Amino acid sequence: MDEFRTSGAARDPRFLTFRSAGHLYAVPADSVSEVMRLPAIARVPQAPQSLMGLANLRGSVLPVASVRALLGRSEAAATPASRLIVLQGTSPVALAVDEVSDLVRIAHEAIRTAEADVAASTGERLQGVFESKSDVVKILDIPELLRVAFVARTTSLQKADVGAVSRAPACALANTVRARVVTFDVAGQEYALPLGAIREIVATPAHLTIVPGSDDAVLGIVAYHDRLLPLLSLRRLLDLPAAAGRGEQALIVSFDDVLIGFVADRIRAVISVDVERLEKLPPVLAARLGGETQVKEIYRAANDRLIAILAPDRLLREDVMKTLAQSDATIKSTRQRHAPEDEVVELRFLVFRLDNDEFALPIDAVDEVARVPDQITRLPKAPEFLEGVINLRGEVLPVIDQRRRFDMPSSIATTGKRLVVVRTDRHRAGLIVDSVLEVLRCSPNQITSSPDLAGDSHDVVRSVINLEASGRILLLLDPSTLLTRSERDLLDAFGKDRGKTSRKTRP
Structure with missing residues (x-):
């Protein structure tokens, strides 16, 4: 976790140079808050190609954009030299680059802004160029690249209405402690x-x-x-x-x-x-x-x-620990005297895994968790996201392959897969997930809005659960938006057809 922190401004501007796909680029050093190794990144389903996912930076959730993808180039596997350049601002973002090269100070007259358009290759947006040693360095226009790659959206934190704490799912959930x-x-x-x-x-x-x-x-x-x-x-x-x-x-x-x-x-x-x-x-x-x-x-x-x-x-030492213990006792006593009468509300969520990513659903939206049945009845002309239907204790239940719903590659593994039965105001459906991890308790202040760069996926992932102590980011799904409007209409039609069929078959 190498970190780079900028210092005060100088008369001549400073630039942080880095490499991406063999090219040498730069960003103003004053816009950089730090440089770090690539952390764990939570991928956002159906996000724009340039958005690698979300990362936890000491309690703050940051979108991570790939410079390769922003410039229209193919991705490459991360190496020990790969770094994140964290840009400061009202909406901080981190840029994934192949390698950080140097911190240089360049005289104003050495920066050629007039040559920006001429020097730009396909996909590049430049603010200028300058020479450093034997290389020509291109100053990327990061705001313009982000504007082109992502649709700016106005977001608001819409926390799930979990209400009172509901009962735990009927099946036993194995808590996974990492x-x-x-x-x-x-x-x-x-x-x-x-x-x-x-x-x-x-x-x-x-x-x-x-x-x-x-x-x-x-x-x-x-x-x-x-x-x-x-x-x-x-x-x-x-x-x-x-x-x-x-x-x-x-x-x-x-x-x-x-x-x-x-x-x-x-x-x-x-x-x-x-x-x-x-x-x-x-x-x-x-x-x-x-x-x-x-x-x-x-x-x-x-x-x-x-x-x-x-x-x-x-x-x-023991004497230092005793002093700390006495300080803790004093602080706790003071807090107890001034503590509010209302207890802190805790929310509960079901956490499940798809591929290497973790998602969460409000526990009140989950009816139960069951083993994926061996037999799933396929429906002719069914939409791609609908795996089929099953009979769950006398009720015909539509089953959705959540990997396919999120455009993820299919998995041949069957061990550990679970069926999460979710209820919304209009539908009840089973979601096939790779595994169920735990029932998580957290406070409302651990839930933050999803960054604006999430694109169309923001409709599904409006919030994230930021577990700062363990460095985990859980994508919080909104049950009411798990399906698009057309998909909800299809399930409505499926329900009506099912009702007609059941009436015709009555003796």
């Missing part, structure tokens, strides 16, 4: 902290306020939002050799209401942990370290790479 950790380097060794314990990752500030007489592990304090944040050196806490610098990035860990920043040499990545490859610290080593080592577990990653997973609460 352990994720943030890995980082300290003195040449790889460590990790649970992602759920980390509130944010920030660049270490250039200037720190030193606290006289503090522990040698305390690098200093900085202003963080509305509070003061102490920064502690992981090298010191782990008794590792000191370095000339103080470390590039700080992992902000929350101990209930108390925040502490732990400074690492370099953040590596966020990875999903296979719990079967986690091992406790060998007893002999734990005994030699007094049984209270900061290392909680050892993870055997790919290529026999060993990652030491730290326990956040063991990084600090």
